[in-house]
Amino acid sequence: EVQLVESGGGLVQPGRSMKLSCAASGFTFSNYGMAWVRQAPTKGLEWVATISYDGSSTYYRDSVKGRFTISRDNAKSTLYLQMNSLRSEDTATYYCTRGDQFAYWGQGTLVTVSS
Amino acid sequence: DIQMTQSPSVLSASVGDRVTLNCKASQNINKYLNWYQQKLGEAPKLLIYNTNNLQTGIPSRFSGSGSGTDYTLTISSLQPEDVATYFCFQHNSWPLTFGSGTKLEIK
Numbered sequence: 001e002v003q004l005v006e007s008g009g010g011l012v013q014p015g016r017s018m019k020l021s022c023a024a025s026g027f028t029f030s031n032y033g034m035a036w037v038r039q040a041p042t043k044g045l046e047w048v049a050t051i052s053y054d055g056s057s058t059y060y061r062d063s064v065k066g067r068f069t070i071s072r073d074n075a076k077s078t079l080y081l082q083m084n085s086l087r088s089e090d091t092a093t094y095y096c097t098r099g100d101q102f103a104y105w106g107q108g109t110l111v112t113v114s115s
Numbered sequence: 116d117i118q119m120t121q122s123p124s125v126l127s128a129s130v131g132d133r134v135t136l137n138c139k140a141s142q143n144i145n146k147y148l149n150w151y152q153q154k155l156g157e158a159p160k161l162l163i164y165n166t167n168n169l170q171t172g173i174p175s176r177f178s179g180s181g182s183g184t185d186y187t188l189t190i191s192s193l194q195p196e197d198v199a200t201y202f203c204f205q206h207n208s209w210p211l212t213f214g215s216g217t218k219l220e221i222k
Contacts, residue, residue, distance in 0.1 A: 035211075037159075045151070045159065045202055047211040061210045095158055101149055102204070103170060105158040 002026040002104045004096050009109030012086055022079040022096030022106055029077035030054070033099030036070060036081050038092035039108070046092070049081065050099060063089075086113045117141050117205055121214035129222045134190040136217045138203035143183050147207035150179055150188045153216075154199045162201075163188060195221055 008020040022034070036048040049070040050059045058070050069082040079096050093108040118141040128134050138148065146166040151159040161170045163179035166186060176191040190197055198221055203214040 044215045045153075045204075045213040047213065050211070059209050101161055101164040101170075101206075102151070102159075103161045103164070105160075107158055 002098070004098070004104060004106035006094065006096050006106040006109040009094065009111045011112045011114065013115050014087060014113055016086055017082070017084045018086060018111060019083070020081040020094055020096075020109060020111070022081075024077045024079065024096075024098075027098070029072075030074040034070075034072060034079045035097050035099055035102065036079075037095045037097055037102070037105075038090075038111075039095070040089075040092040043092075048094070051079070053099075083111070086111075088113050116210055117144060117208060117212050119203055119205055119212050119214035121201075121203055121217050123217060124215070125218045125220065127220045127222050128193050130193055130195060132193045134193050134197075134219065136188040136201050136203075136219070138181075138186045138188070138214050140184045140186070140205055144205040144207035146182060147205055148179075148181065148186045149204045149206065150177075151202045151204060152197075152199045153202065159202065193219075193221070 003025045005023045012018045033052050035050040051070045055072050067085045071080045091113045093110050095108045096106045098104040120139045122137045148166050150163040153159040162177050167179045178189050180187050200216045200218045202216045
């Protein structure tokens with residue numbers, strides 16, 4: 001069974017950093033691109049970043065480019081999102097999802113950026 | 116960026132009704148269009164990928180169609196468990212973009 005479990009969310013002050021993790025199981029992690037999608041409270045879905053199966057290619061939405069870094073450790077079957085210079089508008093539930101059609105999603109981790 | 120416009124934003128229908136949800140892209144997305152269902156408090160679930168391919172385990176009452184800029188999700192016979200928000204999503208070009216959603220309610 002495919003499982004994606006996010007962790008690392010919480011309350012953080014504006015301008016600070018936070019690193020999210022997504023532990024994958026039930027499939028060969030190194031065969032798939034992965035992505036982060038976020039959802040602000042009571043809002044819609046917003047794609048954040050994608051990484052290729054081997055980490056050689058990454059893609060970001062403009063609003064996070066230069067602040068967020070998506071990475072992966074295939075040996076640990078884990079996806080990461082390093083978020084720097086956080087802003088109030090980054091407040092959202094962050095989901096990790098498998099890159100093939102975004103067919104599998106984690107339960108999400110809530111990031112609240114507030115002083 | 117490709118803008119995805121969903122209509123209506125809210126749809127109220129009766130159990131057993133045939134329901135149609137619409138999604139319009141601001142440019143041709145070459146059928147790289149997925150549909151997701153999100154129930155309250157849950158993660159999104161993939162229903163349809165690449166316009167008309169039913170994801171494994173999804174009931175056959177869900178179907179998708181479209182081409183170019185206009186796409187449709189159809190529920191042939193609405194069930195109470197279909198109450199949710201439905202999002203369309205284009206993966207034709209970066210940045211990937213979602214529609215703002217259609218909230219489906221039961222009358």
